[in-house]
Amino acid sequence: MRSRPxxxxxxxxxxxxxxxxxxxxxxxxxxxxxxxxxxxxACDWKADLPQERYRVLFxxxxxxxxxxxxxxxxxxxxxxxxxxxxxxxxxxxxYNSGSGWPSFWEALPGAVAFKTDYKLLxxxxxxxxxxxxxxxxxxxxxxxxxxxxxxxxNGLALLFIPRGEPxxxxx
Numbered sequence: 001m002r003s004r005p006x007x008x009x010x011x012x013x014x015x016x017x018x019x020x021x022x023x024x025x026x027x028x029x030x031x032x033x034x035x036x037x038x039x040x041x042a043c044d045w046k047a048d049l050p051q052e053r054y055r056v057l058f059x060x061x062x063x064x065x066x067x068x069x070x071x072x073x074x075x076x077x078x079x080x081x082x083x084x085x086x087x088x089x090x091x092x093x094x095y096n097s098g099s100g101w102p103s104f105w106e107a108l109p110g111a112v113a114f115k116t117d118y119k120l121l122x123x124x125x126x127x128x129x130x131x132x133x134x135x136x137x138x139x140x141x142x143x144x145x146x147x148x149x150x151x152x153x154n155g156l157a158l159l160f161i162p163r164g165e166p167x168x169x170x171x
Contacts, residue, residue: 049082049083053157057156063101068101074091077163079091079159081129081134082157085171088108097150105147114128117138124138125139136151136153137151137152
């Protein structure tokens with residue numbers, strides 16, 4: 001009898017769990033080919049971004065908790081994707097979750113795409129910039145009202161543009 005490693009059957013077992021009520025991007029390639037996606041390859045992004053930003057955005061890394069200056073950003077403005085500059089979050093949707101990462105209770109309409117992540121064995125909902133596919137973080141169901149969601153974002157995946165300053169040209 002041939003045995004299967006536990007990890008190979010785990011995704012099938014999670015079908016017993018309730019699915020997130022969010023749209024899911026089926027795979028990494030789909031996330032990178034979103035509507036309006038820039039025609040950039042991984043090599044292009046690697047050349048355009050500092051190494052740590054690239055690791056978080058396109059190798060789906062995570063920065064250390066409490067390491068981002070954006071945790072304490074309280075000005076009015078817009079949080080944009082650090083890769084392609086698409087607006088992702090309004091500052092009015094940011095809150096202090098105590099998690100150590102910038103947190104938001106709602107993304108801008110159409111700004112992010114979702115997929116299920118099994119890296120920690122239990123399924124989590126991962127989200128990416130819907131334009132370039134850059135990994136932003138994970139969304140959890142423990143946020144404040146009115147959404148009840150917590151978009152837990154890597155600070156390295158974001159740039160903050162204060163209100164009154166022009167948004168950078170998308171790239």
